[in-house]
Amino acid sequence: MHEIKIIKANKRHREFLIRANNEINNINYTKNSQFKENLDKDYFCNNPKFNCIIAEIDNIPVGMILYSYFYWANDGEILWISQMYVEEEYRKYGIFFKLIEKLKQENTDIKIVSCATGNENLRMQKILKYYHAHEIDLKFYYKEVYR
Numbered sequence: 001m002h003e004i005k006i007i008k009a010n011k012r013h014r015e016f017l018i019r020a021n022n023e024i025n026n027i028n029y030t031k032n033s034q035f036k037e038n039l040d041k042d043y044f045c046n047n048p049k050f051n052c053i054i055a056e057i058d059n060i061p062v063g064m065i066l067y068s069y070f071y072w073a074n075d076g077e078i079l080w081i082s083q084m085y086v087e088e089e090y091r092k093y094g095i096f097f098k099l100i101e102k103l104k105q106e107n108t109d110i111k112i113v114s115c116a117t118g119n120e121n122l123r124m125q126k127i128l129k130y131y132h133a134h135e136i137d138l139k140f141y142y143k144e145v146y147r
Contacts, residue, residue: 002057004095006102009052009064011044016061017052020085028118050082053102055095062090065099072112079107081115084124096127116140 055063
């Protein structure tokens with residue numbers, strides 16, 4: 001196995017990010033994603049709305065973590081992991097752990113990390129438990145805003 005390099009996502013990772021998003025949506029049975037349509041204006045712009053780190057092997061993207069921040073009154077600033085993904089053929093090579101380590105290095109002042117996963121995504125639930133994440137009893141709701 002060659003060296004795993006963790007870098008900030010750039011425009012040459014666009015198709016990988018879209019493919020990863022589609023894979024995650026398929027696992028979680030998520031529909032109506034606007035990620036592909038919004039990627040350029042929301043990330044590849046002067047004021048990105050989220051952050052993304054990529055794992056590369058031989059300059060080929062094989063994994064990613066997409067994240068942002070929000071404020072929770074009880075805890076302060078929270079790092080929200082929107083998506084985590086490693087290509088199936090590259091799993092069990094430590095790529096995910098390197099991505100998490102980079103995330104920790106870049107966010108030393110963050111005390112709480114949060115994310116959500118679908119009930120069917122048992123793989124991610126296992127990973128979250130490995131990191132001693134606690135399942136909380138909250139329901140998440142969303143509503144599309146029409147203009």
